[in-house]
Amino acid sequence: MTTLDDIVSLCKRRGFIYPGSEIYGGITGFWDYGPMGSQLKRNLKNLWWKHMIQLRDDVVGLDAAIIMNPAVWEASGHTTAFADPLVECKVCHKRFRADKEEEMIAHTKEHKEAVVWTEPKQFNLLTEAYLGVTEPKQKVYLRGEITQGVFVNFQNVVDSTRVKIPFGIAQIGKAFRNEITPGNFTFRSREFEQMEMEFFIKPDEESGKKWFDYWKEQRMTWYRSLGFKAESLRFRDHRDDERAFYAKFATDIEYQAPFGWSEFEGIHHRGDWDLGKHKLTYKDPVTGEIFTPWVIETSGGVDRATLFLLLEAYTKEEKRIVLKLHPSLAPTTVAVFPLMPNKQELVEKAKNVYHQLKTDYSTAWDDRGNIGKRYLAQDETGTPFCVTIDFTTLEDDTVTIRFRDTASQERVPLQKLTEIIKTYMKEA
Numbered sequence: 001m002t003t004l005d006d007i008v009s010l011c012k013r014r015g016f017i018y019p020g021s022e023i024y025g026g027i028t029g030f031w032d033y034g035p036m037g038s039q040l041k042r043n044l045k046n047l048w049w050k051h052m053i054q055l056r057d058d059v060v061g062l063d064a065a066i067i068m069n070p071a072v073w074e075a076s077g078h079t080t081a082f083a084d085p086l087v088e089c090k091v092c093h094k095r096f097r098a099d100k101e102e103e104m105i106a107h108t109k110e111h112k113e114a115v116v117w118t119e120p121k122q123f124n125l126l127t128e129a130y131l132g133v134t135e136p137k138q139k140v141y142l143r144g145e146i147t148q149g150v151f152v153n154f155q156n157v158v159d160s161t162r163v164k165i166p167f168g169i170a171q172i173g174k175a176f177r178n179e180i181t182p183g184n185f186t187f188r189s190r191e192f193e194q195m196e197m198e199f200f201i202k203p204d205e206e207s208g209k210k211w212f213d214y215w216k217e218q219r220m221t222w223y224r225s226l227g228f229k230a231e232s233l234r235f236r237d238h239r240d241d242e243r244a245f246y247a248k249f250a251t252d253i254e255y256q257a258p259f260g261w262s263e264f265e266g267i268h269h270r271g272d273w274d275l276g277k278h279k280l281t282y283k284d285p286v287t288g289e290i291f292t293p294w295v296i297e298t299s300g301g302v303d304r305a306t307l308f309l310l311l312e313a314y315t316k317e318e319k320r321i322v323l324k325l326h327p328s329l330a331p332t333t334v335a336v337f338p339l340m341p342n343k344q345e346l347v348e349k350a351k352n353v354y355h356q357l358k359t360d361y362s363t364a365w366d367d368r369g370n371i372g373k374r375y376l377a378q379d380e381t382g383t384p385f386c387v388t389i390d391f392t393t394l395e396d397d398t399v400t401i402r403f404r405d406t407a408s409q410e411r412v413p414l415q416k417l418t419e420i421i422k423t424y425m426k427e428a
């Protein structure tokens with residue numbers, strides 16, 4: 001069983017994720033993605049964008065600003081309702097979320113004396129910022145969710161493109177929450193990235209049910225296509241007491257993490273709540289009918305999905321640690337090695353291959369140590385292919401390609417290398 005410590009250690013060692021501002025002692029709830037992690041996250045976002053927008057006829061993209069007019073957050077209800085109930089330990093005054101009983105129980109054990117808790121108090125999660133050079137500065141918020149950027153641009157998108165209901169607006173971007181207890185590595189952070197789509201439909205129960213079921217299925221199928229095993233994921237419908245009162249249906253996609261089943265995408269039927277709050281309507285271009293569309297939302301966490309993909313891919317074998325990431329997600333697609341770093345002809349030939357592959361694929365160069373060690377290093381970052389240039393290459397233009405998952409090797413003509421990789425990537 002992979003532990004969270006396995007992943008934290010791999011992330012640091014191989015350049016996936018570092019603690020934020022580490023040389024100054026770090027800052028709780030913030031993380032920096034290194035060379036490997038930033039590429040993995042980018043690959044994930046590109047696949048999402050392709051699946052949700054490029055391959056569809058009914059979804060368009062958007063990239064709204066992080067800071068919006070504070071009136072948006074007043075209208076959406078976030079300034080008043082976007083809050084967690086907190087309790088405070090009367091012994092040490094540390095605060096905890098009242099709905100996280102396990103954390104409270106764990107904390108109780110840190111004190112010798114009996115812990116008494118205060119009554120739960122609401123604590124707003126919006127992060128404040130101040131704009132302007134003269135006092136009083138204008139108070140604004142770093143967006144607590146990217147969703148509102150879509151709603152406030154609903155009319156703009158309808159007026160400037162050819163979308164007709166049913167249609168969606170999708171977006172990827174950073175959001176901020178003043179979480180009181182960040183934790184479980186990147187799982188609960190104060191700065192995080194979301195990938196969301198708001199799908200606007202006619203306000204009737206039948207199409208609401210139809211599209212909700214459709215997007216549930218779509219989103220689960222997509223995550224499975226990235227390499228999640230069926231038993232690692234599940235739907236969890238919100239109970240009546242946790243579902244927002246305006247939500248007609250709500251379900252989460254959860255991953256079986258070392259710290260328990262954990263949500264990383266929500267599919268929510270939000271009815272007319274959001275557009276209603278902003279007093280936005282839609283005019284049917286054929287019938288002229290004016291109505292407030294209903295919204296089916298798919299809201300995924302980029303950082304959470306990244307963490308879960310790492311957990312899912314991490315494989316400890318007898319002699320190696322392998323990150324069995326989907327080839328399209330792997331930070332490096334192919335690594336090129338000259339058999340020996342001190343033989344000029346080998347290095348030159350290998351450099352040629354390296355530069356040629358680089359135009360199509362994320363390609364790494366490694367000439368350190370022996371070939372075995374290079375394989376182990378590439379396995380740990382999930383590189384699906386390693387190509388070695390040796391003395392035979394100089395004679396007959398063939399190379400050895402080594403496959404990550406099986407560690408098997410094949411001798412192939414250099415000419416066919418790109419094609420072999422391309423075919424393998426498509427099949428995976």
Ligand SMILES: [Zn+2]
Nearest residue numbers: 089091092093
């Ligand atoms: Zn305490």
